[in-house]
Amino acid sequence: MSSTKIVLNGSSNGRNLSRSMELFGRGQRVITGGNARLPVFQRPHPIYMAKGTGVHLVDVDGNRYIDFLNNFTTLIHGHGYPPLLDRLRGQLDLGVSFGGPTELEVEFAELLCDRVPYFDQIRFMNSGTEAVMYTIKAARALTGRQRIAKLEGGFHGSYDPVEVSLDSAPANWGSLSAPSGIPYSTGISESVLAETVILPFNELRASREILEANKDRLAAVVIDLLPQRAGLIPIDPCYLAFLREFTARHGIVLISDEVMSFRLSYRGGITCFGFEADLCAFAKILGGGLPIGAVGGPSRFMLPFDSTNGKPLVPQAGTFSANPMSMAAGIGAMQCLSEQHFQRLDDLGEYARSSLTEMFRQQRLPYSVTGMGSMFRIHLRSEAPKDYREAYAAPEQQERMGMFIWALQERGVIVSPSCQLCLSTPMSADHIDEMVASVRESAQMLEAV
Ligand SMILES: Cc1ncc(COP(=O)(O)O)c(C=O)c1O
Numbered sequence: 001m002s003s004t005k006i007v008l009n010g011s012s013n014g015r016n017l018s019r020s021m022e023l024f025g026r027g028q029r030v031i032t033g034g035n036a037r038l039p040v041f042q043r044p045h046p047i048y049m050a051k052g053t054g055v056h057l058v059d060v061d062g063n064r065y066i067d068f069l070n071n072f073t074t075l076i077h078g079h080g081y082p083p084l085l086d087r088l089r090g091q092l093d094l095g096v097s098f099g100g101p102t103e104l105e106v107e108f109a110e111l112l113c114d115r116v117p118y119f120d121q122i123r124f125m126n127s128g129t130e131a132v133m134y135t136i137k138a139a140r141a142l143t144g145r146q147r148i149a150k151l152e153g154g155f156h157g158s159y160d161p162v163e164v165s166l167d168s169a170p171a172n173w174g175s176l177s178a179p180s181g182i183p184y185s186t187g188i189s190e191s192v193l194a195e196t197v198i199l200p201f202n203e204l205r206a207s208r209e210i211l212e213a214n215k216d217r218l219a220a221v222v223i224d225l226l227p228q229r230a231g232l233i234p235i236d237p238c239y240l241a242f243l244r245e246f247t248a249r250h251g252i253v254l255i256s257d258e259v260m261s262f263r264l265s266y267r268g269g270i271t272c273f274g275f276e277a278d279l280c281a282f283a284k285i286l287g288g289g290l291p292i293g294a295v296g297g298p299s300r301f302m303l304p305f306d307s308t309n310g311k312p313l314v315p316q317a318g319t320f321s322a323n324p325m326s327m328a329a330g331i332g333a334m335q336c337l338s339e340q341h342f343q344r345l346d347d348l349g350e351y352a353r354s355s356l357t358e359m360f361r362q363q364r365l366p367y368s369v370t371g372m373g374s375m376f377r378i379h380l381r382s383e384a385p386k387d388y389r390e391a392y393a394a395p396e397q398q399e400r401m402g403m404f405i406w407a408l409q410e411r412g413v414i415v416s417p418s419c420q421l422c423l424s425t426p427m428s429a430d431h432i433d434e435m436v437a438s439v440r441e442s443a444q445m446l447e448a449v
Contacts, residue, residue, distance in 0.1 A: 015410055019060040020048045039072065039417055043402060047409060052079025054426045057414060065414045066431050068421035073260050073375065076285040076345075077333060078424035084288050084332035091328040097320060104327035111334055112286075112296065116267050118276050122296040123305050124322040128259035128283030129157030131293035132222070134305075134316055135279040136161060138295070139220035139253035141304040141313035147214055149197040149221045152179045153230040153388025156222060156257050156281075160188055164196040166229065169392065176389065177206040201227065201387045202236045211246055220253040223277075225261045225269040228420055231384075231391030232370045232377040237273070244275050253301065259283040259293075263422070264373045266339045272373075288333030290326040341425050345374040348423050352376055352432045359436055365443045374423040378415075378439065380404065380446075393418075400446065407442035 024045035028034040035046050051058045055078050057065045070078065077084060091104075109122050125131055136148055136159070148161050152173070156162035163184035165173070174180035179198040197214050199207045199221075211218070221243055225235050247254040256277035261269030263285050270277055279297040286292050295302070304313035320326075353369050353376050360367045366382035380400055385391035393401060401419060408415055413435050415421050421435070 015063050016061050017045075017047065017059075017063070021045050023048045023060065042405070042417065047414075054078050054080065055424060055431055063412070065409065065412050066434060067414050067424070068435060069414045069416055070422050070424050071289065072284070072416060073263055073420075073422045074284045074287070075289050076263065076337060076374075076424055077288070078426045081288075081333070081336070081426075083336050084329055087328045087332040088325065091324050094324070096325050097323045101322065102324045102327065104324050104331065105322040108327045108331050108334075111331060112294070115334070116271065116296065118270060118298070119280065119296040120299040121302045122294050123302070123316055124327070125293035125295070125316065125318050126291045126320050126326075127157065127293045128257075128281065129159055129293070130318065131259065131281035131283055131295050132156045132162055132255075132257055133159040134295050134314065135253075135255045135257075135281050136220055136222070137314045138279060138301065138304040139255060142253060142301065143219045143251060145217050145219040145252075147195045147197055147217045147219060149199050149211065149214065149218055151201045151223060151227060151230060151388075152198050153201065153391070154222070154224050154227050154257075155229045156224070157259070160185075160192045161196050162222060163188070164193060165198045169394075170389075173389065176200050176203060178210065201230045202233075202239045203387075204236075204239050204242050207239070208242065208246070211250075215246075215250045215252070218250070218252045220255050221247050222255045222257060224257045225273050226264065226372055226375065227388075228260060228377070228418065229391070230388035231379070231386070232372075232375060232420060233384075233386060233391075234372050235273070240273060240275055247278075253278045256280045260375070262286065263375065266337070266342045285333065285337075286330050287326050288329030288331075290329040291320070292326045292330055337425070342373075345423050345425065348427060348429065348432060349374045349376060351429060352421070352423070352435070355432060355436045356439060359440055360443075363440060363444070365440075365447065367443060371420075376421055378419040378421070380419075403449070404442055404446050407445050408438055411438035411441055413438045 024034050035041055040046050048060045049057050050060045055066055057067045112122055150162055152165050155166055164181045166184040168182035172180055172182050179200055181193045181196050181198050199210055226232060244254060254277050256270055258269050258280045262282050265272040278301045279295060282294040283292055286294055305316050306312055353371060356369045368379045368381060368384040370377050370384050379385060405415060
């Protein structure tokens with residue numbers, strides 16, 4: 001706990017967090033670990049939020065923050081976006097969920113299929129985890145094979161096979177040319193480890209060898225075009241082209257996890273990178289802030305979900321799948337997200353990355369920035385990482401990052417635990433300037449410790 005002591009004593013910036021502290025104490029008695037969601041836990045305690053308006057959050061003690069987290073990239077329009085609230089209020093009066101389909105799911109599916117021309121059909125679920133899980137089930141059903149390949153450090157939610165090597169460390173990650181498959185949660189079954197093949201991100205030659213050795217047993221290769229844990233570094237176009245060609249040649253389903261990367265452009269990450277996946281998993285911004293997940297693709301890859309002629313190969317259910325509140329919020333969010341919005345977000349993202357980089361240079365701070373479009377990540381190292389292994393933070397580096405993030409919070413800026421930031425449509429250059437000033441002060445504080 002030494003880190004938090006230093007920060008709390010060093011610079012409280014006049015923020016009173018007593019009610020957050022009290023809620024965490026109450027939470028610890030009745031919620032295992034004190035709060036109900038791992039990524040929002042922090043030492044000495046999480047900050048409990050009371051209200052969001054536009055780009056701002058207000059915590060339970062009345063402190064105000066600029067929200068660069070946006071519920072882990074989900075809230076592309078920020079908080080309380082009026083057209084979205086109107087839709088939700090209207091739907092509240094009609095009913096929040098039914099044991100039957102609604103017109104809204106048809107309307108939303110039409111909107112998305114029109115928008116992303118590469119896919120013909122879509123199905124809805126409740127989270128990114130579920131969406132990725134169903135793409136893998138569909139790939140196994142289509143190919144009759146079991147194995148899946150994923151990128152080292154790639155995060156795809158909380159489904160056993162894609163958690164393998166999510167947080168492998170120097171002591172166990174093996175050689176770069178043949179990364180070891182390391183369990184994330186304790187107790188994961190041996191068969192899951194045996195069925196998961198780990199590829200080194202952007203390492204074409206090593207990945208080709210690994211894929212060659214497994215090609216007849218692979219159902220799917222799961223990729224993320226901008227993997228957050230691997231440093232928020234874009235996938236190399238040659239590497240992507242190789243994966244596309246290899247999987248097509250060997251009848252392996254190429255799955256693009258667009259849970260975060262759908263945020264990259266009006267028609268999603270695949271369009272932005274100019275390729276076609278076989279199946280895509282979506283979530284986050286698609287739900288306008290409400291729980292959602294979706295799987296989309298060409299009809300022949302979506303066939304395993306089809307129940308019109310009897311039991312489908314992959315029965316997909318979910319009590320709240322396609323619930324009308326999520327559908328209404330999703331339609332509201334997507335209808336109000338034009339190509340011009342993406343152009344503006346891209347420009348602001350570029351402004352944020354260049355302002356940070358210039359500030360680090362001027363202040364001689366050994367920090368760097370990665371990212372693309374409306375997302376970026378600050379690294380406490382002078383050279384931007386190029387893969388998961390370089391982006392990996394050892395426990396003492398994680399402690400430093402915790403101090404940095406706490407200092408940012410004290411200066412009114414909310415970011416993710418790995419210091420990823422994302423923009424929302426109501427943001428302007430002024431918000432970026434404020435953030436850069438807070439980053440400068442926080443970094444100077446950290447360097448002085
Ligand atoms: C790339 C990616 N895939 C999958 C998930 C899991 O999504 P969810 O938290 O909605 O289950 C996430 C969540 O952050 C993600 O970033």
